[in-house]
Amino acid sequence: MSKINHCIFCGRKIFGNQPNYCRYCGGKLKDLYENEDRKSTCLVCHQNIYHSKEKNLRCPFCGSIFHYKCVAKWLLRYNSCPFCQNRFVIPENPTVKSFK
Numbered sequence: 001m002s003k004i005n006h007c008i009f010c011g012r013k014i015f016g017n018q019p020n021y022c023r024y025c026g027g028k029l030k031d032l033y034e035n036e037d038r039k040s041t042c043l044v045c046h047q048n049i050y051h052s053k054e055k056n057l058r059c060p061f062c063g064s065i066f067h068y069k070c071v072a073k074w075l076l077r078y079n080s081c082p083f084c085q086n087r088f089v090i091p092e093n094p095t096v097k098s099f100k
Contacts, residue, residue, distance in 0.1 A: 042067045
């Protein structure tokens, strides 16, 4: 069984042994290792996604899965899932401090 190198929920690199959960987003990975050769379809390009061979992202809200390369430009521009339109990352509002 090969290791998954990236979390399909948040896209962050996974280090070490096969954990049960992603340490960055908390996504459950254990079932993914058991079914890592299963196929899904990218909702952008409609090509098969092979979980053990490619870097992928999954929307935490609707569960849609995308090739990272297909959805990266969309996320940079719109910061939302192309399918359900929920925000992927809600940036924190930076506080501006005055040094007067």
